[in-house]
Amino acid sequence: MMQPIISVQNLNHYFGQGQLRKQVLFDVSLNIHAGEIVIMTGPSGSGKTTLLTLLGGLRSAQEGSLTILDQEIRGATKQHLTQLRKNIGYIFQAHNLMTFLTAKQNVRMSLELHARYLNQDLDAMAVSMLEAVGLGHRADYYPDGLSGGQKQRVAIARALISHPKIVLADEPTAALDKQSGRDVVELMQKLAKEQHCTILLVTHDNRILDIADRIVYMEDGRLVSDGKSAIAAVK
Numbered sequence: 001m002m003q004p005i006i007s008v009q010n011l012n013h014y015f016g017q018g019q020l021r022k023q024v025l026f027d028v029s030l031n032i033h034a035g036e037i038v039i040m041t042g043p044s045g046s047g048k049t050t051l052l053t054l055l056g057g058l059r060s061a062q063e064g065s066l067t068i069l070d071q072e073i074r075g076a077t078k079q080h081l082t083q084l085r086k087n088i089g090y091i092f093q094a095h096n097l098m099t100f101l102t103a104k105q106n107v108r109m110s111l112e113l114h115a116r117y118l119n120q121d122l123d124a125m126a127v128s129m130l131e132a133v134g135l136g137h138r139a140d141y142y143p144d145g146l147s148g149g150q151k152q153r154v155a156i157a158r159a160l161i162s163h164p165k166i167v168l169a170d171e172p173t174a175a176l177d178k179q180s181g182r183d184v185v186e187l188m189q190k191l192a193k194e195q196h197c198t199i200l201l202v203t204h205d206n207r208i209l210d211i212a213d214r215i216v217y218m219e220d221g222r223l224v225s226d227g228k229s230a231i232a233a234v235k
């Protein structure tokens with residue numbers, strides 16, 4: 001068996017201090033392998049986003065063990081997490097595009113973080129990635145001139161252009177109609193399979209569960225079900 005790309009052992013997580021301290025993750029254990037598409041689902045407040053942000057190196061793990069790309073994240077410093085995050089792509093519901101940059105400039109920006117691309121034609125690379133998500137003809141548009149689905153596709157292009165090993169997506173279809181939501185996740189699935197990258201996706205959208213290789217179901221801060229059979233639990 002290959003080494004997992006993310007390994008979680010008996011992870012606990014707390015918010016707040018002193019009397020206000022509240023445990024939100026309880027004894028979570030989970031191994032995720034390269035190239036897997038994992039969907040995390042469950043009721044509101046069950047801890048999905050908290051777990052996603054831990055798995056994506058957006059916060060430091062407090063208790064238990066969490067290794068991402070062979071690095072232990074428990075007690076990691078801000079600098080360590082910043083370094084790690086260069087290997088991870090992020091796609092969020094509000095897509096976080098820079099409104100004062102064009103689609104091409106938004107996508108290009110994520111290449112500028114990587115020294116290995118600095119001698120290459122970044123504009124051409126950004127345009128070709130936009131073509132891959134069907135937006136070659138919108139490269140010079142600003143986000144305000146794009147539809148919700150188009151903005152989400154720009155966010156996908158931006159997340160995947162540097163070939164990250166892991167992509168995190170939090171509710172990527174929440175603001176989209178049925179067809180655009182479907183298009184967006186199928187595109188993520190296609191690009192991820194081509195690049196052999198791992199996708200971790202949090203969603204309430206039952207319509208997209210079928211793209212997952214595996215579904216993780218959370219309830220009250222615990223992972224209660226893990227596997228394709230979890231689909232039955234949420235349907």
Ligand SMILES: Nc1ncnc2c1ncn2[C@@H]1O[C@H](COP(=O)(O)OP(=O)(O)OP(=O)(O)O)[C@@H](O)[C@H]1O
Nearest residue numbers: 015016024042043044045046047048049050051218
């Ligand atoms: N920064 C924070 N400070 C204090 N409590 C928090 C913080 N973030 C989340 N929580 C609490 O942790 C619990 C888990 O929240 P989390 O956002 O991970 O759930 P979720 O499953 O993603 O919910 P949703 O589906 O509504 O986004 C909730 O009880 C929430 O109120």
